[in-house]
Amino acid sequence: MNPSQPKKKTAASSPIAAGLDGERLSLGVAARLSRYLQVLTQAKKMDKEKISSSELARFTHVNPTQIRRDLSGFGKFGKRGVGYNVDFLIDQIRAILHTAAKYNIALFGAGHLGKAIAGSEVFADHGFEIKAVFDNDAKKVGTKAGNVVVQPAEELRKTVIDEDIVVGVIAVPAANAQAVADELVGAGVTIIFNYTDRLLDVPQEVTVHTSSPAVDLLYALYFYLA
Amino acid sequence: MNPSQPKKKTAASSPIAAGLDGERLSLGVAARLSRYLQVLTQAKKMDKEKISSSELARFTHVNPTQIRRDLSGFGKFGKRGVGYNVDFLIDQIRAILHTAAKYNIALFGAGHLGKAIAGSEVFADHGFEIKAVFDNDAKKVGTKAGNVVVQPAEELRKTVIDEDIVVGVIAVPAANAQAVADELVGAGVTIIFNYTDRLLDVPQEVTVHTSSPAVDLLYALYFYLA
DNA sequence: TAGATTGTTAATCGATTAACAATC
DNA sequence: TAGATTGTTAATCGATTAACAATC
Numbered sequence: 001m002n003p004s005q006p007k008k009k010t011a012a013s014s015p016i017a018a019g020l021d022g023e024r025l026s027l028g029v030a031a032r033l034s035r036y037l038q039v040l041t042q043a044k045k046m047d048k049e050k051i052s053s054s055e056l057a058r059f060t061h062v063n064p065t066q067i068r069r070d071l072s073g074f075g076k077f078g079k080r081g082v083g084y085n086v087d088f089l090i091d092q093i094r095a096i097l098h099t100a101a102k103y104n105i106a107l108f109g110a111g112h113l114g115k116a117i118a119g120s121e122v123f124a125d126h127g128f129e130i131k132a133v134f135d136n137d138a139k140k141v142g143t144k145a146g147n148v149v150v151q152p153a154e155e156l157r158k159t160v161i162d163e164d165i166v167v168g169v170i171a172v173p174a175a176n177a178q179a180v181a182d183e184l185v186g187a188g189v190t191i192i193f194n195y196t197d198r199l200l201d202v203p204q205e206v207t208v209h210t211s212s213p214a215v216d217l218l219y220a221l222y223f224y225l226a
Numbered sequence: 227m228n229p230s231q232p233k234k235k236t237a238a239s240s241p242i243a244a245g246l247d248g249e250r251l252s253l254g255v256a257a258r259l260s261r262y263l264q265v266l267t268q269a270k271k272m273d274k275e276k277i278s279s280s281e282l283a284r285f286t287h288v289n290p291t292q293i294r295r296d297l298s299g300f301g302k303f304g305k306r307g308v309g310y311n312v313d314f315l316i317d318q319i320r321a322i323l324h325t326a327a328k329y330n331i332a333l334f335g336a337g338h339l340g341k342a343i344a345g346s347e348v349f350a351d352h353g354f355e356i357k358a359v360f361d362n363d364a365k366k367v368g369t370k371a372g373n374v375v376v377q378p379a380e381e382l383r384k385t386v387i388d389e390d391i392v393v394g395v396i397a398v399p400a401a402n403a404q405a406v407a408d409e410l411v412g413a414g415v416t417i418i419f420n421y422t423d424r425l426l427d428v429p430q431e432v433t434v435h436t437s438s439p440a441v442d443l444l445y446a447l448y449f450y451l452a
Numbered sequence: 453t454a455g456a457t458t459g460t461t462a463a464t465c466g467a468t469t470a471a472c473a474a475t476c
Numbered sequence: 477t478a479g480a481t482t483g484t485t486a487a488t489c490g491a492t493t494a495a496c497a498a499t500c
Binding site: 294 | 455456457458459460
């Protein structure tokens with residue numbers, strides 16, 4: 001999906017190599033592993049100890065053979081006749097994706113959306129911690145969003161450095177999105193998660209990911225209606 | 227990404243056929259077309275009249291050659307040396323995706339997230355209209371979310387029929403997600419958009435799409451950190 | 453015209469899956 | 477043991493991209 005990113009060179013021929021040396025995963029594999037991880041995280045919450053490739057397939061919409069193939073490229077994680085141990089597989093996938101570590105987030109915008117994000121566990125479950133919330137509205141400064149107190153925008157630059165923030169989340173009205181993106185970039189953030197549908201102009205070294213629920217829905221609908 | 231869906235049979239050999247007869251698009255093409263549409267919609271808002279494949283590539287992270295290839299399978303939509311007309315291309319892609327029509331949504335949950343969704347234009351821009359909002363909390367019933375008045379859950383079944391609702395959006399706490407899904411399914415909704423990370427058990431004929439911002443972020447981060 | 457950008461080809465590369473042996 | 481499910485192969489299929497002619 002993102003051909004501007006480098007690809008690994010030796011491919012299907014030696015998939016194990018991707019796990020051992022630092023070779024990049026293909027985009028498809030990385031995307032699928034992320035989805036497996038999400039389902040496994042939920043399965044763990046439901047106190048499931050083991051899971052089979054066909055159960056995983058049911059929730060990820062990925063073919064069970066491909067799931068086994070994706071996983072077996074990195075090691076023999078399952079038990080024949082039994083399935084995969086949930087905890088163990090979570091650890092393995094986290095290691096493969098290098099996301100066993102913690103990453104710190106700054107959230108910009110303390111309106112309905114910002115508060116919904118700050119109060120949810122979607123990010124926390126995957127090793128992201130919302131360290132700070134900002135808003136330009138003086139009335140919102142000092143109120144609580146999730147577990148943190150909303151700060152004024154002026155604090156952004158200092159907080160990014162002090163708290164080792166790597167990701168900035170934009171949860172403001174679309175009209176303000178570009179201005180906030182500029183502030184985040186100015187403060188040194190290099191990964192932006194954009195919850196508005198506004199196209200953002202940023203320097204080349206900054207990665208923007210835009211959330212597109214309506215696009216996702218369109219895509220789902222296509223297969224429903226066809 | 228979803229091998230349980232049928233695929234079209236004759237593929238790259240006669241791409242034009244996919245536009246003319248009712249043949250299914252491949253999943254990759256449908257996903258990419260949806261993203262082009264999103265960027266085009268935003269470009270239109272910014273009063274852009276034409277756009278080149280390389281500009282489209284910049285915002286979608288899809289290779290410009292592939293964009294031209296995807297589009298040329300359905301017709302000659304561009305002008306050499308000039309680019310694509312934004313309005314015209316939007317119409318064409320909508321026609322290809324069969325999403326020129328309007329679809330009605332019922333939103334369940336009028337908390338921060340529900341209000342954020344109801345008040346935003348992300349769905350409206352793509353032909354979705356939020357016809358009704360529901361909540362189990364009696365205190366929220368009667369208040370406004372976006373442009374609609376919050377109804378009690380008891381009204382769900384009747385509203386789904388009366389308003390021709392095809393999509394149900396779940397924006398309640400994760401703990402209540404399964405119960406709401408059951409209610410939506412009972413009311414006849416066959417497409418569910420799940421904003422919680424809870425795995426939902428639904429009948430086979432119901433399509434569930436789960437929003438996973440943290441997974442998206444993990445995926446983006448992988449390429450940043452690698 | 454000169455420059456730009458599309459449309460298209462041809463070759464490669466990676467993803468997908470059915471099938472089944474291995475083994476828990 | 478019998479049943480279940482993984483790990484792996486081999487074949488196919490579709491996606492990707494460089495390159496360039498066509499043409500606005």
